[in-house]
Amino acid sequence: MLEDVGFIVGTSLMxxxxxxxxxxxxxxxxxxxxxxxxxxxxxxxxAFTAAASGNFTAGPWQAFLAAGLAGAxxxxxxxxxxxxxxxxxxxxxxxxxxxxxxxSLFFCRVFFAGATMTPxxxxxxxxxxxxxxxxxxxxxxxxxxxQYATVYVALLLALLVWFFLSKTxxxxxxxxxxxxxxxxxxxxxxxxxxxxxxxxxxxxxxxFGGAAMSIAxxxxxxxxxxxxxxxxxxxxxxxxxxxxxxxxxxxxxxGSSEALVVFFGDRNIPSSLLSLLPYAIALVVLAGARGTAxxxxxxxxxxxxETLN
Amino acid sequence: MIRVVxxxxxxxxxxxxxxxxxxxxxxxxxxxxxxxxKAAGIAPLAAYAVILKGAFGKPxxxxxxxxxxxxxxxxxxxIALAFRGGLFNIGAEGQFIVAALAAALxxxxxxxxxxxxxxxxxxxxxxxAGLWGGIAxxxxxxxxxxxxxxxIMLNWIALHLQNFVVMTTGFRKPDSEASFTxxxxxxxxxxxxxxxxxxxxxxxxxxxxxxxxxRAPVNFGIVVAVAVALAxxxxxxxxxxxYTLRAIGFNxxxxxxxxxxxxxxxxxxxxxxxxxxxxxxxxxxxxVAKNIAxxxxxxxxxxxxxxxxxxxxxxxxxxxxxxxxxxxLKYGGAKMQAVLGAPSEIIxxxxxxxxxxxxxxxxxxxxxxxxxxxxxxxxx
Numbered sequence: 001m002l003e004d005v006g007f008i009v010g011t012s013l014m015x016x017x018x019x020x021x022x023x024x025x026x027x028x029x030x031x032x033x034x035x036x037x038x039x040x041x042x043x044x045x046x047a048f049t050a051a052a053s054g055n056f057t058a059g060p061w062q063a064f065l066a067a068g069l070a071g072a073x074x075x076x077x078x079x080x081x082x083x084x085x086x087x088x089x090x091x092x093x094x095x096x097x098x099x100x101x102x103x104s105l106f107f108c109r110v111f112f113a114g115a116t117m118t119p120x121x122x123x124x125x126x127x128x129x130x131x132x133x134x135x136x137x138x139x140x141x142x143x144x145x146x147q148y149a150t151v152y153v154a155l156l157l158a159l160l161v162w163f164f165l166s167k168t169x170x171x172x173x174x175x176x177x178x179x180x181x182x183x184x185x186x187x188x189x190x191x192x193x194x195x196x197x198x199x200x201x202x203x204x205x206x207x208f209g210g211a212a213m214s215i216a217x218x219x220x221x222x223x224x225x226x227x228x229x230x231x232x233x234x235x236x237x238x239x240x241x242x243x244x245x246x247x248x249x250x251x252x253x254x255g256s257s258e259a260l261v262v263f264f265g266d267r268n269i270p271s272s273l274l275s276l277l278p279y280a281i282a283l284v285v286l287a288g289a290r291g292t293a294x295x296x297x298x299x300x301x302x303x304x305x306e307t308l309n
Numbered sequence: 310m311i312r313v314v315x316x317x318x319x320x321x322x323x324x325x326x327x328x329x330x331x332x333x334x335x336x337x338x339x340x341x342x343x344x345x346x347k348a349a350g351i352a353p354l355a356a357y358a359v360i361l362k363g364a365f366g367k368p369x370x371x372x373x374x375x376x377x378x379x380x381x382x383x384x385x386x387x388i389a390l391a392f393r394g395g396l397f398n399i400g401a402e403g404q405f406i407v408a409a410l411a412a413a414l415x416x417x418x419x420x421x422x423x424x425x426x427x428x429x430x431x432x433x434x435x436x437x438a439g440l441w442g443g444i445a446x447x448x449x450x451x452x453x454x455x456x457x458x459x460x461i462m463l464n465w466i467a468l469h470l471q472n473f474v475v476m477t478t479g480f481r482k483p484d485s486e487a488s489f490t491x492x493x494x495x496x497x498x499x500x501x502x503x504x505x506x507x508x509x510x511x512x513x514x515x516x517x518x519x520x521x522x523x524r525a526p527v528n529f530g531i532v533v534a535v536a537v538a539l540a541x542x543x544x545x546x547x548x549x550x551x552y553t554l555r556a557i558g559f560n561x562x563x564x565x566x567x568x569x570x571x572x573x574x575x576x577x578x579x580x581x582x583x584x585x586x587x588x589x590x591x592x593x594x595x596x597v598a599k600n601i602a603x604x605x606x607x608x609x610x611x612x613x614x615x616x617x618x619x620x621x622x623x624x625x626x627x628x629x630x631x632x633x634x635x636x637x638l639k640y641g642g643a644k645m646q647a648v649l650g651a652p653s654e655i656i657x658x659x660x661x662x663x664x665x666x667x668x669x670x671x672x673x674x675x676x677x678x679x680x681x682x683x684x685x686x687x688x689x
Binding site for chain 1: 345349350397448452454455457458459461462463464465466468469470472473476605606607612615616619646650652654655656657658660661662664665667668669670671672
């Protein structure tokens with residue numbers, strides 16, 4: 001019984017990590033006033049990059065960083081369109097999703113002899129489990145705490161992002177350009193720069209989230225790996241009212257519903273029916289979250305300084 | 310989350326140079342695709358030649374391209390209609406799935422003469438998808454849940470629902486990951502049975518052009534697509550319902566002030582959008598797929614529909630043209646793998662790049678301005 005609870009808690013944390021990393025990106029981007037609908041594409045590209053790097057030369061952390069870099073590059077493209085050229089953010093995010101998913105599959109075929117699935121990365125190239133061997137295998141603390149390092153990284157980054165957004169001047173600036181860019185501009189805050197940096201950083205986080213899937217949770221990239229987790233992360237941002245701690249709670253909720261799918265999966269309940277559970281829960285939570293009352297006021301709106309002529 | 314203002318602003322600029330901005334975006338998208346191909350060590354011009362030849366080389370390939378484009382016309386129209394009503398229907402994918410599921414069920418379980426079976430299957434499937442779309446509309450009107458997020462969730466729920474139903478005993482074809490095929494009475498494939506019958510085969514032997522054309526699963530879907538497009542054009546322009554939808558899309562508050570029941574309008578818009586995407590799903594099962602299979606990921610009809618609607622500037626005719634373009638690209642692109650060993654996913658990248666450039670109206674606006682300036686100079 002205790003082992004069952006341990007298994008569920010442990011598996012929940014395992015599934016929460018990639019979502020949480022990605023959602024933190026969403027928190028940063030949306031607080032700066034830029035829609036984060038493109039997380040899915042950035043996360044997919046990150047997942048592919050991590051698995052591909054792991055297959056060539058990189059150690060786990062190099063692959064992890066490479067994934068962040070890939071996500072950030074795609075996000076940079078998004079920033080050029082949305083912040084630089086004042087594009088429609090929803091349309092540009094949809095483009096980013098096409099580019100991220102299509103690009104991952106395209107280069108997967110190019111690098112791996114026409115396959116859309118990378119070969120598995122070897123065990124020593126996977127993200128390590130720092131507490132492995134500390135507890136007796138299969139015991140409660142082992143099941144809960146013997147996690148991939150990405151779980152601890154995700155929790156730590158959640159704390160950092162919370163501190164950054166609510167306690168530092170730079171964090172305040174991010175929220176200022178998301179609430180009222182014109183006022184921030186008047187006070188000398190460089191709206192375009194802050195927004196662009198937030199978007200690029202969000203891409204890096206989404207890439208990390210992808211890596212937490214492809215070289216921790218599993219050990220390869222495949223076309224169905226991310227399938228919707230980037231969108232789930234965005235739902236967590238909204239359900240969590242654009243706060244890192246709120247997103248964390250939402251991600252834990254989604255992660256634990258995925259863990260329940262695994263837990264009940266071999267107990268004679270049709271797995272497809274269970275698989276729709278996380279999405280159904282997300283839908284109900286979102287309906288309960290009641291609209292957009294607490295969204296950053298300038299979310300989704302391009303900003304251009306008024307000129308004097 | 311995402312402001313309606315944005316959607317509106319994008320399509321408020323439809324009038325001036327929709328065609329030009331779409332052409333510019335398509336050109337830039339193809340150029341971007343060429344860069345990626347080049348980076349991967351594949352000759353871009355050779356690759357594009359293969360796509361062109363694959364899509365238009367033979368009468369059969371044109372037919373295939375049309376068959377590929379048909380579902381995209383529906384999902385594109387569905388999304389375009391929602392745009393006009395100020396809503397972003399990312400849920401066309403799920404609505405398509407729900408209708409395909411309903412069509413496969415009613416096509417297999419009901420036993421009716423063809424003249425009744427076809428419309429019954431079509432109507433039930435379309436209604437189911439309309440309801441599915443309506444859920445998002447209801448959540449939006451009642452709880453303010455943004456339709457982009459709710460429809461994304463509904464897409465995944467639809468996918469897993471289909472997987473659940475496909476694998477139930479009685480409906481699942483034994484030893485497969487697909488359902489039984491629908492009855493012949495529910496099929497809308499042109500001359501479906503006759504094509505493979507004795508007299509049909511021998512007649513086709515003597516008429517090679519027709520034989521070639523019929524090699525593709527030619528079906529009545531494209532006819533329905535044109536009919537739906539014409540009906541939509543009429544409804545949007547000439548009826549109260551269409552006026553209501555456009556008024557809400559143009560300015561929700563002004564519409565409410567003018568006495569329009571906005572909440573009801575939002576729900577009805579999503580029901581209509583769902584039904585249209587669903588019509589595509591139903592016809593796809595009745596005309597091409599004939600059954601439904603276990604899905605491990607989204608098939609992408611709804612997401613391609615987004616590209617279609619955006620490329621087509623959310624206009625009815627624009628959707629038709631861009632769906633045919635995308636259908637041809639997809640069918641032709643699949644040929645690249647065999648001929649050049651080049652990944653067909655380049656089409657996804659090109660689609661993404663086109664959407665990327667569509668999203669930046671400033672590019673074509675600057676071009677237009679430059680052109681106007683030039684014309685102005687020439688006049689003077």
